[in-house]
Amino acid sequence: MAERDLISRFVAGLRTRDDRLLIGPGDDAAVVRAGAVAVTSTDTTVLGVHLPADDPHVTPDVVGHRALATALSDLAAMGVPAGEAYVALTLPTSWDDGHVIALVEAMERLAAATGTTIAGGDVSSGPALVVTVTVVGWADDEHALLRRDAARAGDRVGVTGQLGGSAAGLALLVDPRARTATLTPNVRAALLDRYLRPEPRLALGQRLLRLGAHAAIDLSDGVATDAGHVGRASGLRLRIDVDRLPRQLGVDAVAAAVGRDPAQLAAAGGEDFELLVTAPPERAGAIARAGVTWIGEVAEAAGDDAAPGVVLERDGRPLGWAGFEHRA
Amino acid sequence: MAERDLISRFVAGLRTRDDRLLIGPGDDAAVVRAGAVAVTSTDTTVLGVHLPADDPHVTPDVVGHRALATALSDLAAMGVPAGEAYVALTLPTSWDDGHVIALVEAMERLAAATGTTIAGGDVSSGPALVVTVTVVGWADDEHALLRRDAARAGDRVGVTGQLGGSAAGLALLVDPRARTATLTPNVRAALLDRYLRPEPRLALGQRLLRLGAHAAIDLSDGVATDAGHVGRASGLRLRIDVDRLPRQLGVDAVAAAVGRDPAQLAAAGGEDFELLVTAPPERAGAIARAGVTWIGEVAEAAGDDAAPGVVLERDGRPLGWAGFEHRA
Known part of the structure; x- marks a missing residue:
């Protein structure tokens, strides 16, 4: 043609x-x-x-x-x-x-x-x-935007939707071990859909801005990487409890089948195209009702042990997971 | 990296x-x-x-x-x-x-x-x-633009700069026959430069608009094709005398070496990234002084023998050249 x-x-x-x-x-x-x-x-x-x-x-x-x-x-x-x-x-x-x-x-x-x-x-x-x-x-103006560099100390950190589904869906396509996971047809289809047909959270992004959120980034590389961008751009440190990351149904089964911690799939899998957002505590209730799960907080960055960026925690202690960079 | x-x-x-x-x-x-x-x-x-x-x-x-x-x-x-x-x-x-x-x-x-x-x-x-x-x-507004569909019957048709240089430059790279052309080093370098490092005519485009030009298109595919776009978009017929197309120095020598009509190289070679422009006759003098060569006129399109588009002419007669479509 x-x-x-x-x-x-x-x-x-x-x-x-x-x-x-x-x-x-x-x-x-x-x-x-x-x-x-x-x-x-x-x-x-x-x-x-x-x-x-x-x-x-x-x-x-x-x-x-x-x-x-x-x-x-x-x-x-x-x-x-x-x-x-x-x-x-x-x-x-x-x-x-x-x-x-x-x-x-x-x-x-x-x-x-x-x-x-x-x-x-x-x-x-x-x-x-x-x-x-x-x-x-x-x-209307450059202040009516969710910027990466607008997080403030004391903000809560949240995510929209559920995570890890895209990584699990990709695993179902390319990793033979993942196919051994026990999944209902609907759950399996939803995981594949999350990878193959992600939905941009346009309406939700605008709503978060109206509800008083400070900073946002879309989760293309995964919370572990993308939260780091927000932290460094804002000169602050995002502390995230990996066990509070909401996981899509079926992620745990796929993680078990491929021998990974399910929280790691949710934190580092990437390509869920949900939004990570920071907002002041007084807006937390309204923003949660819009579909945000709170997963951590924004802290001051001070000293070599607390550089700007992100720290992933479990039971209040920093995690030493390797392989956190997104595969791309 | x-x-x-x-x-x-x-x-x-x-x-x-x-x-x-x-x-x-x-x-x-x-x-x-x-x-x-x-x-x-x-x-x-x-x-x-x-x-x-x-x-x-x-x-x-x-x-x-x-x-x-x-x-x-x-x-x-x-x-x-x-x-x-x-x-x-x-x-x-x-x-x-x-x-x-x-x-x-x-x-x-x-x-x-x-x-x-x-x-x-x-x-x-x-x-x-x-x-x-x-x-x-x-x-500032959508009327302060040179559009493809804005040519008018009676307009003159012109081009900026000189044509055929890009096609000749490409021939020097890919066609062994072209290398037999006798060219001074400067002329040869200018032909290669025209192909490899074209210059967008940004300042000239704005000047043509200020001087009262009606329609314009950039010559990416060549006069033969691009003038047709203007003609069809405007519902008119651009008549162009191929022997009035200004040819870059060295085009004639390369055309002879590869066995082509030099006017055909200028009309159909493409990728010179000059502008083709139409303008009313009363602006022709000022626009010519800005660097435009007049090559034809805009006629009414009427009947099967005169559909909207372009007709290339020599000595007042339509040309039947084959191969006029741009190679890409």
Whole structure:
């Protein structure tokens, strides 16, 4: 299929769902009525790197959904609604029209569900499937955002949703030991879904901002790594009790099957695309009711033994787990 | 080199050159004070597809320069100044730190020369070098733009600069016959430079808008293809005399060596990244003085023999050249 035909098909599948778009795909650039402040993030998904290349679960619609979802997750973590997405596709010759259309349609479904307008894109050929999605959200001013560097000493630390499901789902795809775990079909499907079709927490991010949360980050690399980013950016130390991390149903069974501590899967597995948030204690009740589980607190960072970052604890003592860095 | 270290190096090489950037690389997203209207384009460069993979001329700094230049060229064609760029790098294992730093430094040099702020990015590993650059420019309103669909019957059609140099430069890299062309070292170097280090015509695009041009497009695919986009978008027919296309010095010698009509190289070669523009006759003098050569006119499209698009002519008669579509 010629590049130009593909672009036409790509464009034909898209719908505008806000009144911002003034000139859509088809000119040299898309033209959009701006808000006061643009919040922009770019994210790349490489098939065979970010997703296994030869697994029957990893269909074109999974690739499309996940590429847009992981980009939108960064906007969720800033507390802004989704505006526009710009999609650059690099397609290997093994991908035919049907694959590409399935990928774009899945992206468009998620765009519809999240209020995103796919406003532009680019199609190239290449040796592997590479999808780069740039997303833009609009805010009224730069203070109406959840920043990484805005945690304050005394804040409580929480997470949305449940963790470890993505790591367990990936294990079910790539680790033969994981398949020995006893799981009901529904639980198993939910673990796979968490890995393959993560949902960006856009509405929840905006709600946390309105409820008075201070800082947030999305959990792409896992609590162990991402909480460290918040701590270092804020010059503070996040103390997290790993046994308070909410674990998705089935994570414990998969962890047992692969011989890992389930709390480690929840803390270091990554790619759950939930939000980690800090908030002052007086907002803890309202924020908990919005769907946040409190897992720790923000402490002053002082001295060599308490550098800015994160410390993971169990029974009040720092953990010495190895292998905490996310696998990517 | 770990992904995180690479991002740090990447960020360390960047400089902010406008007062728009409120939160730069390091948070989940970049935060930028917006203008009234955002003009956004995304463009991918794949090494081995858009540039030959194993040619000693195709150094990392060529890849970096060209990836940003081709993206900025779309903003030039809209008549807006450059604002921010977001850079997604997919790096093969064969690329070491030195390669990546050279690529980023070349991008940063072009950013400095064009007033662009590289405000964010993403680094992944993958099987080939893929660079996706999303650029944003800001305009006061959507009418203060050069659009593809704004040509009017009676407009003159012009191009900036000189054409065919990029196609001739590429031929010098990949076609042994081209190397038999007799060229002075300077002329040869200029042809290679045109292909390897194109310059986006940002200042000229803005000037053409101020001088009253109607429509514009950047010449990525070549006059033959790109003029057709303007014609179809505007519902009109661009008539272009191929012998009036200004040819870069050395194009004729390379065309002779490879056995092609030099006007065909200028019309269909592509990747010169000059601008094609339409403007009313009363502005022709001022626009010519800005660096535009008039090559044709905009006619009404009427009937099957005169569909919207482009017709290439010689001595007043339509040309039947084959192979007019750009090679990509």
